[in-house]
Amino acid sequence: MPNYTQPITDLIQQRFSCRKYSREPIPVRMQEKLRSLMTEVSSGPFGTSMRFDLITAEGQDGKALRGLGTYGFIQGVSGFVVGATGTGQQDLEEYGYRMEQILLAATDLGLGTCWLGGTFTKSAFANKIALEDGERIPAILAIGVIQDEDSARNGVMRL
Ligand SMILES: Cc1cc2nc3c(=O)[nH]c(=O)nc-3n(C[C@H](O)[C@H](O)[C@H](O)COP(=O)(O)O)c2cc1C
Numbered sequence: 057m058p059n060y061t062q063p064i065t066d067l068i069q070q071r072f073s074c075r076k077y078s079r080e081p082i083p084v085r086m087q088e089k090l091r092s093l094m095t096e097v098s099s100g101p102f103g104t105s106m107r108f109d110l111i112t113a114e115g116q117d118g119k120a121l122r123g124l125g126t127y128g129f130i131q132g133v134s135g136f137v138v139g140a141t142g143t144g145q146q147d148l149e150e151y152g153y154r155m156e157q158i159l160l161a162a163t164d165l166g167l168g169t170c171w172l173g174g175t176f177t178k179s180a181f182a183n184k185i186a187l188e189d190g191e192r193i194p195a196i197l198a199i200g201v202i203q204d205e206d207s208a209r210n211g212v213m214r215l
Pocket of ligand 1: 071072073074129170171172173174175176195213214
């Protein structure tokens with residue numbers, strides 16, 4: 057369970073699906089915190105095995121990430137959280153629970169996030185996380201520095 061610095065109910069209320077990012081790299085200190093949290097996760101709350109990884113743009117080079125494919129729905133993003141789950145009776149719920157914990161930790165750091173369950177190229181992300189037999193990627197997170205909160209909150213997709 058992550059140690060949030062704010063009440064979880066405040067984080068839930070602050071958070072929105074951000075689709076416009078500033079292209080700045082995620083500060084290294086934040087990357088370290090998120091990676092450290094992810095290394096603690098090896099299973100869901102009911103014991104299904106799962107793992108998560110943070111993929112970030114190197115320096116200012118967002119091109120490599122753009123090549124991963126989000127069908128133009130996400131602008132200026134500088135990272136993704138990709139996860140892979142094994143099979144279990146409630147694997148999707150478990151995966152969602154763990155991903156949401158990571159998402160709220162990112163919100164606590166002031167970062168923007170957007171769940172992507174449909175608008176991403178599965179094969180590209182499968183490659184990034186070295187997906188194994190018996191695993192699948194139900195959804196990923198776009199993650200990055202929010203460009204302008206008002207404009208990001210009022211984007212067409214979100215409305
Ligand atoms: C499991 C899941 C999958 C989602 N997949 C996508 C997606 O593929 N593309 C996208 O633009 N938004 C996706 N979303 C974000 C929803 O569209 C978003 O929750 C909705 O726009 C409500 O906005 P809000 O989260 O800012 O309140 C997904 C959300 C969830 C929970």
